[in-house]
Amino acid sequence: MRALLCVGALAAVSTADAADRITGQPFATRSEVYAPHAMAATSHPLATQIALEVMRGGGSAVDAAIAANAALGLMEPTGNGIGGDLFAIVWDPATRKLHGYNGSGRSPRSLSLAEFERRGLAEVPSHGPLPVTVPGAVDAWFALHERFGKRPMADNLAPAIRYAREGHPVHETIAYYWNRSVPLLSKWPGFAEQFTVDGKRAPRTGETWKNPNLADTLQALAEGGRDAFYKGDIARTIDAYFKANDGFLSYEDLAAHEGEWVEPVSTDYRGFDVWELPPNGQGIAALQILNLLEPYDLKSYGFGSPEHVHLFVEAKKLAFADRARWYADPSFHPAPVARLISKAYAAERGKLISMDSALREAQPGTPKQLDEGDTIYLTVADAHGMMVSLIQSNYRGMGSGMAPPGLGFIFQDRGEQFVLKPGHPNSFEPGKRPFHTIIPAFVTKDGKPWLSYGVMGGAMQPQGHAQIILNLIDFGMNLQEAGDAPRIQHDGSTDPSGQATAMSDGGEVDLETGFSYATVRALMRKGHSVRFAHGPYGGYQAIMVNPQGGWIGASESRKDGHAAGY
Structure with missing residues (x-):
């Protein structure tokens, strides 16, 4: 979905053309969803229904999120699964505070930087056994459930197990990405046997898909708990599989895994506290972008104006320069988070922004950027206010392609984000967590919950997080409009692996259909290189507290998403 459009494709587009047929407001593809008791917004309609079913049965929002995530691993294996990692932010009405969980796994302890050098590799491969890290999703499910769950985990996993055995129809966007992955990943052992039809092709749109192996794995978790995955027969099967296929992930790596509860961090943007998780994720980049933009009167400039787009892109360049320098596993490379997200630091860095010209350089460089649909985001709210x-993600596409026999899932290739240069903050080391792109977000107002949201999609995520906030607060859009409005993505910041030269040309600005030619011309005069691209703009879900009572939901119109409540 990365095909570039010619400029003429946008000739007839204006915000008026994009107006909603009923309200006349720009950008809304459909109405917001309102519900009095509970709400779920996921990237798959069936997963949304599962989340609502769990809450109707007495489950908490955490129970519902786990159940939906388990189902998405089956229904949307192009973006996630139990072979990947998970991050979450939970608003707990009992304690009236936010709780963060970092469910990212570490590199194999038996793999070293010297091994990559011995193989003549200048960067971590994108697929196969070498980029595989310990999957943290299952641990995160059980940790979240232990603290906030109400129903037995077996009940939460039951809907996914049922759909895995009985089958479900594959949705359109998922079928598209699945078809792209099959030729690339079928050479890796276990993939074609478990993730193709007749060992040859991806399931087509509307075709029924079953995964009995995954059903058996989830059933083992339902009966044996977390340790069934990290210390039981599943772990032994994984160990044997990697030993047989030139891999390094071991039983000992799995048994040693622990996720961690972390304190979310925030910045105040025009009276709203925007919350993210600290590194090894990239969430604080969104906070840095917002801090850099706050001094400007974006409302007076207007959405889609040259000033709006220019200032956003320049702020992104500066935030992503810091992302490259500081964002890594804090156990190995602590970041000065408080300083990075401070207003004083933003004021200092903001002096580099000119209203008249685009930054050509912003040192240091940034981690690899991907534009594929490789992540899911979901949000859930229950009747008690949680x-x-x-x-949750497998990282690139469907992950590494490594699918152990009989288990029904694919391992993530998150280790591709490591840098094979000694001394770099994100340099590969045994037992280290890589830089992470996946980030959940939350917003409070006056100490009360206001918005739970996310925008998945590689390096688009912090850019998308910031844009949603601008759309809601500066441009006065409603929750659905804020996600449907055309998005901006800046691409081309410096790659930290040393394989690309530092950004010296200002990178590329991708504008989704809906920005005017006047804005494009003005951006070019400022020195921006503007492109129009399909696909790299992420996937959005959101739930907002309705001030009249209950919830407001919105979902991504660019994907198979669905927001619903009761």
């Missing part, structure tokens, strides 16, 4: 912001 809200969950959860993101």
Whole structure:
């Protein structure tokens, strides 16, 4: 979905053309969803229904999020699964505070930088056994459930197990990405046997898909708990599989895994506290972008104006320069988070922004950027006021392609984000967590919950997080409009692996259909290189507290998403 459009494709587009047929407001593809008791917004309609079913049965928002995530691993294996990692932010009405969980796994302890050098590799491969890290999703499910769950985990996993055995129809966007992955990943052992039809092709749109192996794995978790995955027969099967296929992930790596509860961090943007998780994720980049933009009167400039787009892109360049320098596993490379997200630091860095010209350079460089649909984001709110912001991923596409026999899932290739240069903050080391792109977000107002949201999609995520906030607060859009409005993505910041030269040309600005030619011309005069691209703009879900009572939901119109409540 990365095909570039010619400029003429946008000739007839204006905000008026994009107006909603009923309200006349720009950008809304459909109405917001309102519900009095509970709400779920996921990237798959069936997963949304599962979340609502769990809450109707007495489950908490955390129970519902786990159940939906388990189902998405089956229904949307192009973006997530139990072979990947998970991050979450939970608003707990009992303690009236936010709780963050970092469910990212570490690199194999038996793999070293010297091994990559011995193989003549200058960067971590994108697929196969070498980029595989310990999957943290299952641990995160059980940790979240232990603290906030109400129903037995077996009940939460039951809907996914049922759909895995009985089958479900594959949705359109998922079928598209699945078809792209099959030729690339079928050479890796276990993939074609478990993730193709007749060992040859991806399931087509509307075709029924079953995964009995995944059903058996989830059933083992339902009966044996977390340790069934990290210390039981599943772990032994994984160990044997990687030993047989030139891999390094071991039983000992799995048994040693622990996720961690972390304190979310925030910045105040025009009276709203925007919350993210600290590194090894990239969430604080969104906070840095917002801090850099706050001094400007974006409302007076207007959405889609040259000033709006220019200032956003320049702020992104500066935030992503810091992202490259500081964002890594804090156990190995602590970041000065408080300083990075401070207003004083933003004021200092903001002096580099000119209203008249684009930055050509912003040192240091940034981690690899991907534009594929490789992540899911979901959010759930229950009748007691608990809200969950959860993101989960296999990283690039369907992951590494490594699918152990009989288990029904694919391992993530998150280790591709490591840098094979000694001394770099994100340099590969045994037992280290890589830089992470997946980030959940949350917003409070006057100490009360206001919004749970996320925008999945590689390096688009912090850019998308910031844009949603601008759309809601500066441009006065409603929750659905804020996600449907055309998006901006800046691409081309410096790659930290040393394989690309530092950004010296200002990178590329991708504008989704809906920005005017006047804005494009003005941006070019400022020195921006502007492109129009399909696909790299992420996937959005959101739940907002309705001030009249209950919830407001919105979902991504660019994907198969669905927001619903009761």
